[in-house]
Amino acid sequence: MPKLIHRVTTVVRRIADAAQGVRTFELADPEDWALPPFTAGAHIDVHIPNGVVRQYSLYGDPAEGNRYRIAVRREDDGRGGSVAMHCDIGEGTILPVSLPRNHFPLREGRHHFLIAGGIGITPLLSMMSVLRREQAPFELHYCSRTPVETAFLPELRSLAANGDIHHYFSRAADPRRHVQIFNRTRGSRAAGELTFQPYGR
Numbered sequence: 001m002p003k004l005i006h007r008v009t010t011v012v013r014r015i016a017d018a019a020q021g022v023r024t025f026e027l028a029d030p031e032d033w034a035l036p037p038f039t040a041g042a043h044i045d046v047h048i049p050n051g052v053v054r055q056y057s058l059y060g061d062p063a064e065g066n067r068y069r070i071a072v073r074r075e076d077d078g079r080g081g082s083v084a085m086h087c088d089i090g091e092g093t094i095l096p097v098s099l100p101r102n103h104f105p106l107r108e109g110r111h112h113f114l115i116a117g118g119i120g121i122t123p124l125l126s127m128m129s130v131l132r133r134e135q136a137p138f139e140l141h142y143c144s145r146t147p148v149e150t151a152f153l154p155e156l157r158s159l160a161a162n163g164d165i166h167h168y169f170s171r172a173a174d175p176r177r178h179v180q181i182f183n184r185t186r187g188s189r190a191a192g193e194l195t196f197q198p199y200g201r
Helices: 081-088 118-133 153-158 175-187
Strands: 007-019 022-028 043-047 053-057 068-073 094-098 111-117 138-144 163-169 194-198
Touching: 022 081, 022 094, 043 068, 053 068, 053 081, 053 118, 068 081, 068 118, 111 118, 118 138
Parallel strands: 111 138, 111 194, 138 163
Antiparallel strands: 007 022, 007 094, 022 068, 043 053, 043 094
16 A cells, blocks of 8 residues: 655755745755645645744745745744744755645636735735636735735736736725725626635635
8 A cells, every 4th residue: 555645855945035024935855856736725834843833825836846935924923933934944954844735726717806915925826827827817906014015026017917916005005095996996897707815814
């Protein structure tokens, strides 16, 4: 009977800053084998060397079979996982991870209405990669504090070919104006045309 695989050994190939307080990690097989596949919206458990296990959404394109990409916002008042990822993990670090799981799959629909706040953008980036490849229309409404704290702005520009992207900065304008823009955009389409993909895990 074949042995069941519950954990995958990965190595950190690349680390980069995506915004103030947000760091991205590119994980790959140490011998460059293909990694177990994942679908848009999936996440993995990351076994950090300090013994902590944290779940992070995969934000890359599922078609890329040779790497997992995660983003971690540093929370100094958290339980230590994000600080350990920012301070203790470097390129070349071995990180065991779980097989990808998906409790937030991309649903079928004629027009996708994606809503994210802060670091919750990560699984939606993966979904937008799929929607763009399928030439499916979508809109993203992305809420964050300020532009400097908004992760993945370059990626969002490159993914905007088939959909509108609306930013809402809570510390840069009157929040009531954001609500008006959101309601106006949402109201411009019939309810039957929209597939909502809110994310708040």
